[in-house]
Amino acid sequence: MIQGTTSDAGKSALVTGLCRILRRRSIRVAPFKPQNMALNSAVTVDHGEIGRAQALQAYAAGIEPHTDMNPVLLKPNSDTGSQIIVHGKAVSNMDAREYYQYKPIARAAVLESYQRLKEQYEVILVEGAGSPAEINLRQNDIANMGFAEAVDCPVMLVADIDRGGVFAHVVGTLALLTESEQARVVGTVINRFRGDIALLQPGLDWLESHTGKPVLGVLPFLNGLHLEAEDSLPLRRVAVREAAAGGIRVIVPAMPRISNHTDFDPLRLNPQVKLQFIGPDETIPPADLIILPGSKSVRADLAWLRSQGWENTIHRHLRYGGKLIGICGGFQMLGNLIHDPHGLEGDPGSCRGLGFLDLETTLEPQKQLRNVRGRLAIGDVAVSGYEIHAGTTSGAAMRQPAVHLTHGSDGATSEDGRVLGTYLHGLFESPLACASLLGWAGLQNAQALEYDALRDAAIDRLADAVERHLDDRFLLSLVDRKGLSE
Numbered sequence: 001m002i003q004g005t006t007s008d009a010g011k012s013a014l015v016t017g018l019c020r021i022l023r024r025r026s027i028r029v030a031p032f033k034p035q036n037m038a039l040n041s042a043v044t045v046d047h048g049e050i051g052r053a054q055a056l057q058a059y060a061a062g063i064e065p066h067t068d069m070n071p072v073l074l075k076p077n078s079d080t081g082s083q084i085i086v087h088g089k090a091v092s093n094m095d096a097r098e099y100y101q102y103k104p105i106a107r108a109a110v111l112e113s114y115q116r117l118k119e120q121y122e123v124i125l126v127e128g129a130g131s132p133a134e135i136n137l138r139q140n141d142i143a144n145m146g147f148a149e150a151v152d153c154p155v156m157l158v159a160d161i162d163r164g165g166v167f168a169h170v171v172g173t174l175a176l177l178t179e180s181e182q183a184r185v186v187g188t189v190i191n192r193f194r195g196d197i198a199l200l201q202p203g204l205d206w207l208e209s210h211t212g213k214p215v216l217g218v219l220p221f222l223n224g225l226h227l228e229a230e231d232s233l234p235l236r237r238v239a240v241r242e243a244a245a246g247g248i249r250v251i252v253p254a255m256p257r258i259s260n261h262t263d264f265d266p267l268r269l270n271p272q273v274k275l276q277f278i279g280p281d282e283t284i285p286p287a288d289l290i291i292l293p294g295s296k297s298v299r300a301d302l303a304w305l306r307s308q309g310w311e312n313t314i315h316r317h318l319r320y321g322g323k324l325i326g327i328c329g330g331f332q333m334l335g336n337l338i339h340d341p342h343g344l345e346g347d348p349g350s351c352r353g354l355g356f357l358d359l360e361t362t363l364e365p366q367k368q369l370r371n372v373r374g375r376l377a378i379g380d381v382a383v384s385g386y387e388i389h390a391g392t393t394s395g396a397a398m399r400q401p402a403v404h405l406t407h408g409s410d411g412a413t414s415e416d417g418r419v420l421g422t423y424l425h426g427l428f429e430s431p432l433a434c435a436s437l438l439g440w441a442g443l444q445n446a447q448a449l450e451y452d453a454l455r456d457a458a459i460d461r462l463a464d465a466v467e468r469h470l471d472d473r474f475l476l477s478l479v480d481r482k483g484l485s486e
Contacts, residue, residue: 001127001128001147001153001154001155001156002014002015002018002125002127003132003144003157003158004128004131004157004159004160005131005157005158005160005169005172006130006160006169007130009158009160009169011127011128012056012057012227013227013462014189014191014466015127016031016053016056016060016227016459016462017060017465017466017467018463019058019060019061020060020061020460020463021463021467022061022123022125024463027123028120028121029061029123029124029125030063030117030120030124031057031058031060031069031124031125031127032054032070032113032117032124032126033051033070033126033128033129034071034072034129034142034143035072035106035129035142036051036054036072036073036074036129036230037073037074037075037076037082037129038052038053038073038230039076039257039259039260040053040229040230040259040261040262041075041259041260041388042054042055042386043386043388044066046067048085048088049073049088049369050065050067050069050073050088051070051073051230052228052229053230054069054070054127055069056227056455056459057125057127059455059459060459067087068113068114068116068117071086071087071110071112071113071114072084072085072086072106072109072142073085074099075296076257077257077346078297078300081093081094081096082094083296084099084102084106086105086109087109087113089367090365090367093344100140103140103142106142107140107146107150110142110147111150111151114151123478125478126153128143128144128155129143130143131144132144132145132155132173132177132181133173133177145184148184149181149184153184154184154477155181155184156185156186156189156216157174157185157187157188157213158188158190158191159173160191160192161190161191162193162194162221166190167203167207170207171210174211186213186474187214187215187216187471187474188207188211188213188214188215188216189216189217189470190215190217190218192220193219193220197218214471216473217466217469217471217474218469219466219469219470220465220469222462222465225458225461226265226268226269226454226455226458227458227459227462228262228265228455229261229262242274246272246444247271247273247274248272248273248288248289248438248441248443249274249285249287250264250267250273250287250290250441251276251285251289251291252276252278252290252291252292253278253290253292253293253310254277254279254293255293255304256297257297257301258293258294259294259328260294260327260328260388260425261277261294263294263327263426263428264291265451266428266449266451269451269454270434270438270447270449272438272446272447273438284317288322288323288441288442288443289322289323289325289438289441289442290314290322291324291325291326291327291330292305292325292330292331293328294327294328294388295333297345298333298361298391299338299345299346299349299351300345300346301329302338302351302353303351311354318356318418318419321418322418323418323441324356324419324420325419325421325422326421326422327423327424327427328387328388328389328422328423329389331411331421331422332393333354334353334356334359334412335353335354335356335360335361335393335395335397336352336357336359336360336395337350337351337352337360337361338350338353338360338363338391339361339362339363341362342363342364342365344364344365344390345363356414357395357414357419358395358396358397359393359394359396359421360393360394360395361391361392362392363390364390364392365390366390367388367390368387368388368390368423369386369387370387371385371386372385372386372407372410372424373405374405374406375403376402376430376432376436377400377401377404377413378402378436378437379435379436381430381432381435381436382430383403383424383430383432383433384429384430385424385426385429387424388425389423393423397413397421398412400414401413402421402422403422405424410422410423410424411423411424420437420440428451429451432448434446434448434449434451435447435448
């Protein structure tokens with residue numbers, strides 16, 4: 001099990017790299033995260049929903065994502081509550097106190113999934129959540145040491161040196177563990193190091209002497225490495241790159257409950273595109289294309305968008321010839337009305353949409369979860385992706401669909417051809433579909449970006465670095481539990 005001294009210490013990346021390393025060695029390996037809290041999710045082969053990071057780890061391992069790889073997923077829909085997803089299906093909305101009472105049921109689901117994976121794979125790489133030293137969360141824990149103790153799993157502790165205080169992070173985390181938990185930690189890994197390793201060595205020697213735990217590796221800072229993000233959008237870490245000459249400007253409003261922002265990774269990596277996320281109290285600059293993203297709380301995010309004054313900006317953008325796309329929750333915002341009769345995302349009720357498409361949406365308890373293929377209406381090119389939504393949408397605008405899928409039409413386009421809405425996530429990962437949409441938005445000579453190849457290259461680069469800098473004894477111990485002691 002890979003646990004971190006903090007959130008974003010590098011747990012997800014390390015599991016991804018190790019999955020690829022073991023795949024190269026023809027070892028049947030599966031990723032596993034007992035409990036995840038994330039708004040980026042993926043649809044699995046068994047038609048469920050798991051964290052996006054576990055889907056990427058499965059891809060690195062060369063296997064199909066399955067709901068057993070992330071049996072409990074929490075999707076925050078407010079500052080105090082989340083939608084609870086167990087074995088890929090939404091079971092309820094709960095606040096923190098309610099979920100605490102639900103923990104025994106969640107724990108049973110976690111152990112059930114782990115047992116199934118254990119019967120199918122030679123190695124299971126488990127990813128913790130946050131830090132094991134969160135004192136207020138330790139009782140009935142299923143995300144970190146509570147799980148490790150339950151299944152007798154060895155733990156490696158990873159710490160991020162780039163944010164500073166790495167020695168305090170490691171020592172403090174270990175100090176807050178019980179004796180049995182401390183004994184379970186087989187060693188530590190320092191992540192995101194840049195500089196001369198010789199200057200770090202005295203600190204590593206001290207750390208090993210003080211904790212009695214070996215430093216199993218110092219992983220370098222991999223500048224420019226792109227892996228699909230596990231959680232909500234970290235605006236401070238999203239660099240804005242200028243597009244090449246003749247490129248296109250794309251704006252994505254970063255609403256409070258933005259979900260599946262990995263939809264825009266192919267645009268961030270495209271040299272012809274300048275993609276910019278616009279956060280609170282920022283002004284939307286002139287752009288060729290505005291994209292409204294998915295949302296876990298559509299009505300609340302729409303109200304927030306209006307409070308920022310962005311509705312008028314979007315109207316002005318369209319008057320001056322710009323194009324507008326809405327994806328999933330963003331698609332629902334484009335219509336006339338959004339109804340939530342069951343109170344799935346807040347108080348029951350309805351609200352007015354932006355009115356760019358003649359349609360309305362009703363949120364329903366049963367989610368649509370499926371991987372899909374078809375053809376994009378613009379350019380009549382192949383497209384694939386996935387649907388994760390709890391709404392049914394209807395109206396006259398849907399007589400002019402955005403996508404023709406194998407199971408039927410999806411989405412809508414406006415009569416003037418300036419507005420497009422769809423439920424399809426992963427829209428820009430299909431090279432020809434991405435090029436067609438960018439051409440529609442005004443990009444001359446749009447080039448097809450092979451996003452899958454870029455993702456594969458990034459995983460291989462990560463795996464190469466992990467293999468080069470991680471102690472061989474640890475890699476051996478993944479297959480032979482006696483490896484570390486030898």
